[in-house]
Amino acid sequence: MCEGFKQVNNTSRIIQRIRSILKLLLFFPIAWCIMFYTAPSVRFLIGLIPMDECPLENVKMLALGNSADTDLNLWSRSDVQTCTTWNAPIIWEGMFNPSHYDQIHRSRGSSVALTVFAVGRYLDAYLEAFLKSSERHFMLSLPVIYYVFTDTPEKVPNIKLAPNRKMKVIRVEKHTRWQDISMLRMKSISDIIESDIRHHSTHVFCFDVDQVFTGRFGPEALGDTVALLHAYYYHLPKRLFTYDSNPKSKAFMKTGDFYYHAAVFGGSWKNVKALTEACYKSIMEDKENNVEALWHDESHLNKYFWLHKPSRILSPEYCWDTNIGYRADIRVQRLLWAPKNYDELRTL
Incomplete structure (x- = not known):
């Protein structure tokens, strides 16, 4: 003792x-x-x-947007925070039965649209590896349609897709600044949801292209609105979160719940459409006032999730950076940051 x-x-x-x-x-x-x-x-x-503890005494107290969550074991991971103060689950390895979520979502007829932007040199550097790894790990039990946004459709690699998986390529304008590409993707996503996705898919996931899938990224990640804990911030006190501190910006925040990463977000098509429309509106209001948020669309995304709490949060397993080093609470790495050479890539 x-x-x-x-x-x-x-x-x-x-x-x-x-x-x-x-x-x-x-x-x-x-x-x-x-x-x-x-x-x-x-x-x-x-x-x-240490992270905060889940305050719930029973999984039935979750704000269930997904009936499959009644099978979640919130107390299997005492080393991390497994739910929020508004009773949404935070998904970690060891909390769920993968086959249970596969079966539930297949029986519901769930289907997923994946959006990814590959503009300028990002296409050559990352798109092929992203798509090939997605075919090995992303929503393998469900129908998936890839929506690839690029300024050079003719350069999109011809990837062999599994049955029930399709790809659509959408040409977008090439902007001089990478910041504009990042921010204006919100309008492109909103527009394609309205014109196409809502007719074919129940859910939407939006990804940055400079990432590689390395483990299961399955239906346990699906929800009404889905946010991702940023790998560099999930252990930090809120005072160190880099929210936009400019009162003139629509992304301005004094405090928040978590710091979310814009490299991955999703939800039902209706909720992703509402999110992207709201973020685009805020971005354009900032532009009219000659203001640019600190972390561009990510700052606006964090503001949106502060005002509209996500119904589901993914742990940093779902977007990890190996440069952080060893973390005992990261038992599996499902999606990894790819090596980045911004000086070269952002010279569009």
Whole structure:
């Protein structure tokens, strides 16, 4: 018992020390950013900061947008937060039975539209690997239609697709700035949902192209509105979340619930349409006022999810960066950030 008490006491001291360091870094944001993104030791220590606990006593208390969630085991992962304060599940490995979700969604006739933008040099660098890996791991039990948005349709690789999977290529305008490509994708997604997706698919998932699927990304991820915990922020205190702090921007936030990553978001086609329309409207209002949000469409996405709580949140397993290093709570890596050379890629 003494040894156990010493371990608990030592762990508590380490956590208190980490929190003290973070409080100090709050007053030196530039130093914080440099250390956070360059120092493996800092990222490792951050991973030791405990997440909040799920406050629910029974899975039936979840705000069920998906009846399959009655099978979730919220207490199988005591090392992470498995639900939110508004009773939405946070999906981690070990919480669900994959075949259960496959069966439920097949019986419902669920189908998924996947949108991805491959503009400029991003097409050559990433699209083929993204599509091939998706064919190995993404929603394999359901019909899927890929919607590839690009300025060079003739360069889209000819990928052999499994039965019940199709691809549609949509030409988009080539913008001078990568920021505009990132932000204006919201309008393109909204438009294609209205003209095409809503007639063929029950759900939509929107992805950045510079990623590779490495593990199951299945129907357990489907919900009415789906957000993703950012891999670099899920252990951090809210005070360090990089929300837009400019009161002139429509993305302005003083605080929030989590920090969400815009590399992956989704939901029913109706809710994704509402999300993309709202974000596009906010982006255009900012442009009219000569304002640009700190992290572009991601800042607007975080504001939307603050005002309209997601019904489902995916853990960072669903979009992980190996540069973060080892994390005991990441038991499986389902989607990985691809290596990036922004200086070359963003010269469009």
